[in-house]
Amino acid sequence: MALPWDFHPIEGERVRLDLLRDDDLDDLYALQSDPEVCRYLLYEPRSRERVAHVLARDAAAARLESPHDYLQPAIRDRDGRFLGTMYFELHSVDPDRTAEIGWILAPHAQGEGYASEAARLLLGLAFEELGLHRVYAELDPRNGASVALCERLGMRHEGHFVEHMWLKGEWTDTGHYAILEHEWAARRA
Ligand SMILES: CC(C)(COP(=O)(O)OP(=O)(O)OC[C@H]1O[C@@H](n2cnc3c(N)ncnc32)[C@H](O)[C@@H]1OP(=O)(O)O)[C@@H](O)C(=O)NCCC(=O)NCCS
Incomplete structure (x- = not known):
């Protein structure tokens, strides 16, 4: 496996994955305080203070090396506008080589394929650069x-x-989705 991996921006055709910055606070707060955006997330809409704390924490998460290391990069368009965030967490390094992926788009950026492109960039990183075996999502x-x-x-x-869990005042189901390295390679071929 190609670990440790230190963050560098990842360029796609229409989106760029980049570390969060201090000046993302307004956009990140708008995203994480929006009840519609948060409806199916694990957390309730967040206060500005909470988002400022989370931003500082997540902006510093820039190295993948050990289980539970994670990235929370911003998704930006080619002009640098903030579209949302991705989530990528190493769950196992040796021998299982597994990571979790997740996504959040601002309402104005939904329905354009931006999350699909951003996710493909991270799946490319996972399988083609890091040499992971399995990437999963829970929803x-x-x-x-x-x-x-x-x-x-x-x-x-x-x-x-x-x-599966008691969340936001109700019993909530959880769906599991996954893709393996050879399934990704077959799709790319
Ligand atoms: C989940 C979420 C990221 C999906 O966003 P999305 O914009 O629907 O996802 P994609 O980027 O894959 O875009 C697909 C849509 O863009 C359309 N689209 C337009 N241009 C496209 C292109 N060039 N390529 C692909 N899709 C394109 C697709 O037709 C599709 O629209 P449809 O749903 O009306 O069929 C978004 O709904 C969201 O952020 N929700 C709130 C947070 C959340 O719940 N996160 C997930 C927690 S598990």
């Missing part, structure tokens, strides 16, 4: 846009955990 199965994104990426539906 609320009611989150149709996120389910559709997993399917668009070629992630298999691996499981549906019924009333």
Whole structure:
């Protein structure tokens, strides 16, 4: 495996993955305080103070080396405008080589394929650069846009955990999706 991996911006055709910066606070606060955006996330809409804390923490997460190291890069368009954030966390290094992926787009950036492109950039990093074996996503199965994104990426539906957790005042199901290195390679061929 090509670890440690130190963050560098990742360029796609229409999006760029870049570390969060202090001047993302307004955009990140708008994103993480929006009840619609947060509806299927694990957290409730956040205060500006909480987002400022999270931004400082996540902007410093720039190295993948050990289990639980993570990245939370900004998704920006070619003009540098903030579109949302991606999430990528190493869960196992040796021998399982597994990571989790996640995504959040600002409402104005949804429906344009930006999350698909950003996710493909991270799957490329995972399989082609880091040499991971499996990348998975967990989601609320009611989150149709996120389910559709997993399917668009070629992630298999691996499981549906019924009333898996008590969240935001109700029992909530969790869906598991995953893609393996050889499945990614077959899609790229
Ligand atoms: C989940 C989420 C990131 C999906 O965003 P999205 O914009 O639907 O996802 P994509 O980037 O894959 O875009 C796909 C849509 O763009 C359209 N599109 C337009 N141009 C496109 C292009 N060049 N390439 C691909 N899709 C394109 C697709 O047709 C599709 O639209 P549709 O859903 O109306 O069919 C978004 O709904 C979100 O941020 N939700 C709130 C946070 C959240 O719940 N995160 C997930 C937690 S598990």
